[in-house]
Amino acid sequence: MSLNIIVLAKQVPDTRNVGKDAMKADGTINRAALPAIFNPEDLNALEQALKLKEMYPGSKVTVLTMGPARAAEIVREGMYRGADGGIVLSDRAFAGSDTLATSYALSAAVRKIGDYDIIIGGRQAIDGDTAQVGPQIAEKLGIPQITYAEEIMGVDNGVITVKRRIESGVETVKAALPLVVTVNGSADACRPRNAKALQKFKYAAVPSEVAADEAKQAFIAKRPYLNIGEWSAASVDADLAQCGLAGSPTKVKQIENVVFTAKDARRIENTDEQLETLIKELIANHTIG
Amino acid sequence: MANFYTDNASLKLHLNHPMMRKIVELKERNFADADKYDYAPQNFEDAMDSYDKVLEVVGELAGDVFAENAADVDIQGPHVENGHVVYADGTKKNLDATRKAGLSGMAMPRRLGGLNFPITPYIMAADIVSRADAGFENLWGLQDCAETIYEFASPEQIEKYIPRVCAGETMSMDLTEPDAGSDLQSVMLKATQKEDGQWVLNGVKRFITNGDSDIHLVLARSEEGTKDGRGLSMFIYDKRNGGVTVRRIENKMGIKGSPTCELVYKDAPVELVGSRRLGLIKYVMALMNGARLGIAAQSVGLSEAAYREALDYAKDRRQFGKAIIDFPAVAEILSLMKAKLDASRALLYACSRYVDMYKVYDDIAKERPLTLDEKKEAKHFSRLADAFTPLAKGMTSEFCNQNTYDCIQIHGGSGFMKDYRCERLYRDARITSIYEGTTQLQVVAAIRHVTTGTYLNTIREWEGEEVAPAYEDVKNTLVYMTQQYAASVESVTGVKDPTYIDFMARRMVEMAGHIIMGYLLLQDTQRDASVERSLRVYVKYGQAEVAKHADFIANFRPDQIKDYLFE
Ligand SMILES: Cc1cc2nc3c(=O)[nH]c(=O)nc-3n(C[C@H](O)[C@H](O)[C@@H](O)COP(=O)(O)OP(=O)(O)OC[C@H]3O[C@@H](n4cnc5c(N)ncnc54)[C@H](O)[C@@H]3O)c2cc1C
Ligand SMILES: Cc1cc2nc3c(=O)[nH]c(=O)nc-3n(C[C@H](O)[C@H](O)[C@H](O)COP(=O)(O)OP(=O)(O)OC[C@H]3O[C@@H](n4cnc5c(N)ncnc54)[C@H](O)[C@@H]3O)c2cc1C
Numbered sequence: 001m002s003l004n005i006i007v008l009a010k011q012v013p014d015t016r017n018v019g020k021d022a023m024k025a026d027g028t029i030n031r032a033a034l035p036a037i038f039n040p041e042d043l044n045a046l047e048q049a050l051k052l053k054e055m056y057p058g059s060k061v062t063v064l065t066m067g068p069a070r071a072a073e074i075v076r077e078g079m080y081r082g083a084d085g086g087i088v089l090s091d092r093a094f095a096g097s098d099t100l101a102t103s104y105a106l107s108a109a110v111r112k113i114g115d116y117d118i119i120i121g122g123r124q125a126i127d128g129d130t131a132q133v134g135p136q137i138a139e140k141l142g143i144p145q146i147t148y149a150e151e152i153m154g155v156d157n158g159v160i161t162v163k164r165r166i167e168s169g170v171e172t173v174k175a176a177l178p179l180v181v182t183v184n185g186s187a188d189a190c191r192p193r194n195a196k197a198l199q200k201f202k203y204a205a206v207p208s209e210v211a212a213d214e215a216k217q218a219f220i221a222k223r224p225y226l227n228i229g230e231w232s233a234a235s236v237d238a239d240l241a242q243c244g245l246a247g248s249p250t251k252v253k254q255i256e257n258v259v260f261t262a263k264d265a266r267r268i269e270n271t272d273e274q275l276e277t278l279i280k281e282l283i284a285n286h287t288i289g
Numbered sequence: 290m291a292n293f294y295t296d297n298a299s300l301k302l303h304l305n306h307p308m309m310r311k312i313v314e315l316k317e318r319n320f321a322d323a324d325k326y327d328y329a330p331q332n333f334e335d336a337m338d339s340y341d342k343v344l345e346v347v348g349e350l351a352g353d354v355f356a357e358n359a360a361d362v363d364i365q366g367p368h369v370e371n372g373h374v375v376y377a378d379g380t381k382k383n384l385d386a387t388r389k390a391g392l393s394g395m396a397m398p399r400r401l402g403g404l405n406f407p408i409t410p411y412i413m414a415a416d417i418v419s420r421a422d423a424g425f426e427n428l429w430g431l432q433d434c435a436e437t438i439y440e441f442a443s444p445e446q447i448e449k450y451i452p453r454v455c456a457g458e459t460m461s462m463d464l465t466e467p468d469a470g471s472d473l474q475s476v477m478l479k480a481t482q483k484e485d486g487q488w489v490l491n492g493v494k495r496f497i498t499n500g501d502s503d504i505h506l507v508l509a510r511s512e513e514g515t516k517d518g519r520g521l522s523m524f525i526y527d528k529r530n531g532g533v534t535v536r537r538i539e540n541k542m543g544i545k546g547s548p549t550c551e552l553v554y555k556d557a558p559v560e561l562v563g564s565r566r567l568g569l570i571k572y573v574m575a576l577m578n579g580a581r582l583g584i585a586a587q588s589v590g591l592s593e594a595a596y597r598e599a600l601d602y603a604k605d606r607r608q609f610g611k612a613i614i615d616f617p618a619v620a621e622i623l624s625l626m627k628a629k630l631d632a633s634r635a636l637l638y639a640c641s642r643y644v645d646m647y648k649v650y651d652d653i654a655k656e657r658p659l660t661l662d663e664k665k666e667a668k669h670f671s672r673l674a675d676a677f678t679p680l681a682k683g684m685t686s687e688f689c690n691q692n693t694y695d696c697i698q699i700h701g702g703s704g705f706m707k708d709y710r711c712e713r714l715y716r717d718a719r720i721t722s723i724y725e726g727t728t729q730l731q732v733v734a735a736i737r738h739v740t741t742g743t744y745l746n747t748i749r750e751w752e753g754e755e756v757a758p759a760y761e762d763v764k765n766t767l768v769y770m771t772q773q774y775a776a777s778v779e780s781v782t783g784v785k786d787p788t789y790i791d792f793m794a795r796r797m798v799e800m801a802g803h804i805i806m807g808y809l810l811l812q813d814t815q816r817d818a819s820v821e822r823s824l825r826v827y828v829k830y831g832q833a834e835v836a837k838h839a840d841f842i843a844n845f846r847p848d849q850i851k852d853y854l855f856e
Binding site for chain 2: 016017191195197199223
């Protein structure tokens with residue numbers, strides 16, 4: 001049995017190493033000051049995909065990322081570790097996407113790929129931090145989802161078995177293919193880049209990265225494995241009204257730096273009444289709801 | 290989140306040495322593999338970029354994996370189960386990572402599954418790995434035993450074993466026995482050939498690093514009745530065939546993750562490598578030369594770790610209202626540590642380039658006859674490699690011991706505690722000047738090049754090179770040190786007493802070492818001004834050391850040696 005696996009991977013600013021110039025005066029991220037990295041939990045996701053590929057030889061791992069052309073680096077990083085290839089979904093029309101528009105675009109790309117068994121993403125991106133994209137894709141494609149996955153145990157007769165890390169412990173669940181799995185950071189770390197793959201794929205590129213370099217184009221033309229797909233909104237038949245800013249009901253109005261202090265801290269007992277009082281209070285002051 | 294390659298600018302300085310162009314072009318046979326293998330470089334720049342990228346992976350593994358596991362590995366260590374070694378958990382993870390990263394058989398040709406890297410970037414990887422965990426460097430670095438198979442074994446053996454090493458199987462070199470340490474001519478492990486031609490081994494080896502490896506190179510006595518090195522041959526033992534068990538693992542002071550095994554051979558089937566009787570005098574000599582370079586790299590990596598730990602601590606720790614680094618006494622220790630580190634590294638890579646040059650010619654000579662010029666060049670570099678290997682192993686390992694000692698000193702009482710990394714570095718460093726030939730044995734190998742003038746000729750050649758005016762003063766000091774060295778050598782050899790030469794050998798080898806490292810730092814400074822500080826500090830130190838030795842020799846009457854010798 002061989003599987004077609006799509007790994008959703010996002011290029012994110014490295015918010016784990018935030019220096020003092022990480023934010024601009026207007027409160028937005030200063031992307032120039034933060035190195036662009038492979039979203040950490042997406043590396044955990046990739047590792048699960050590569051393990052499946054080892055378990056079921058002949059399986060194919062495709063990295064799918066939405067972002068500017070330089071996000072091709074994410075696909076290359078995937079290939080250095082054992083992915084077979086990848087696609088960069090890139091179009092000005094996708095700019096300003098919230099989670100709804102992001103998952104719309106990605107699900108359109110997944111449909112275009114068509115023949116897939118498992119879509120594996122990270123639980124959450126370290127910049128947007130919503131953990132919504134994976135589940136939304138599953139909804140849009142109308143397929144099952146397993147979140148907080150820690151280990152994909154195997155696939156048998158079209159049924160996948162997955163260990164999930166949940167608050168109170170570990171749970172093992174089964175679901176039918178095709179499906180979306182989002183992987184938790186507690187899963188195995190991704191394997192390192194492989195020296196041979198690194199040398200083999202270091203010149204892999206999307207067409208727009210080499211648009212101005214004929215020598216590189218000729219080099220890639222002779223080596224089809226160096227082609228990384230570059231898809232636009234049109235190439236995935238996306239409805240522009242559902243893409244980017246236009247397709248994003250979320251509008252970021254203002255961003256503030258909030259420093260949490262303990263002065264408002266209050267202890268409540270773990271009883272139903274006390275919890276209910278608290279929740280009512282929070283709804284009343286619009287903290288939630 | 291640490292990368293031990295990208296955070297260390299001095300590595301790139303050595304990787305980008307001007308001699309690399311020639312080394313790479315020869316090693317790649319003018320890039321003949323470019324269209325044959327999808328991971329082969331197209332040209333020099335491409336090759337250098339690949340080394341850089343792969344070293345970045347090594348740096349990442351070193352910083353994020355090996356260094357992180359090192360403390361646990363040191364505590365847990367390996368153990369024996371049913372005659373076989375079980376590594377510490379961290380060691381298993383480290384090995385798994387290096388296998389997945391494809392960092393085995395780095396210097397082996399592509400047709401055998403290797404990366405075809407020159408020795409220099411391979412040694413750089415060893416330097417990086419050692420900074421993270423010196424004990425793990427042994428397990429990973431034993432891959433260079435494959436070099437000996439590649440050079441001397443039959444085509445069938447090469448095809449059989451090297452691809453396995455490239456795929457990540459580990460190796461060991463089984464030389465030492467209870468009564469054969471520095472003196473390997475006394476090896477007694479018995480090799481007998483059965484009627485069907487099969488060789489088998491019987492006996493015991495001890496102190497064998499990674500003695501439960503997949504593929505062993507074994508030195509054994511094949512010629513019954515002989516007593517010296519000419520009765521020894523080299524064999525390959527394949528663990529898949531069985532016959533060797535681990536009796537015990539030594540309980541060591543340092544490099545605790547690296548299993549040091551006592552091995553029992555019971556009719557262990559083996560294959561002869563090359564010709565009988567050449568085991569020690571040819572193959573082991575080559576094997577040890579490669580391994581010595583590896584230990585020099587291990588020493589440099591440890592020196593690097595020690596310097597960094599000490600520097601961080603000295604900036605952090607405050608006494609008498611200021612950081613201790615602001616006390617001149619502490620600053621001097623740190624500056625000297627850094628100078629010794631940079632000098633060690635300069636010597637290591639000078640040596641590795643010489644090894645690269647002669648090895649690549651040796652390899653080309655298997656494909657076609659070398660031209661006269663090539664032969665001359667090969668001979669020149671072979672001689673330099675021969676002279677620089679014991680010097681590098683000896684000097685860098687002693688410096689690494691000194692640096693880890695000083696690292697503890699900078700930490701004060703905390704350094705004596707198990708809580709700080711410097712304590713482990715100090716224990717790990719201690720072995721570097723013992724195995725692969727003690728420092729005394731390195732001196733035995735190097736003294737030939739003192740008396741025959743290899744060092745002096747090289748130094749004189751460098752003396753002829755121009756330096757920027759700002760460094761004329763340093764060069765003048767080096768010229769003066771050279772005069773003192775030459776005069777000392779003349780006075781010692783003039784006595785014409787081998788015992789006297791043996792007695793003074795260490796001093797003369799060290800003098801040559803200080804001058805050579807001074808010049809190498811001077812050359813590095815021409816390419817990168819940031820080396821200047823280490824250059825100046827090192828030459829000041831070397832000058833005093835050379836003067837001390839020159840003084841000792843000048844004021845020594847040969848008959849005074851009797852005060853030192855025992856009946
Ligand atoms: C300050 C700020 C506030 C925001 N607030 C909101 C908000 O309130 N509501 C809202 O809807 N959006 C909001 N957004 C936008 C949104 O968070 C992201 O821009 C959106 O693109 C993806 O969501 P995420 O990063 O949270 O991904 P997550 O949902 O956290 O990502 C989960 C997984 O989905 C996959 N994935 C996510 N993005 C991609 C991609 N581009 N390519 C491939 N795989 C991907 C990865 O596998 C990832 O691990 C905000 C953005 C900012 C900067
Ligand atoms: C941790 C560890 C790992 C090892 N790994 C391996 C391995 O993988 N494979 C292997 O084969 N061996 C290995 N060895 C053995 C190692 O190479 C020997 O211990 C080393 O060569 C010294 O031999 P010895 O211990 O018998 O000391 P000896 O030879 O007994 O030396 C004792 C002292 O005498 C001095 N000495 C001896 N001869 C001379 C001389 N001619 N001139 C001046 N001084 C002299 C030495 O310098 C030393 O100070 C390992 C040893 C250790 C401790």
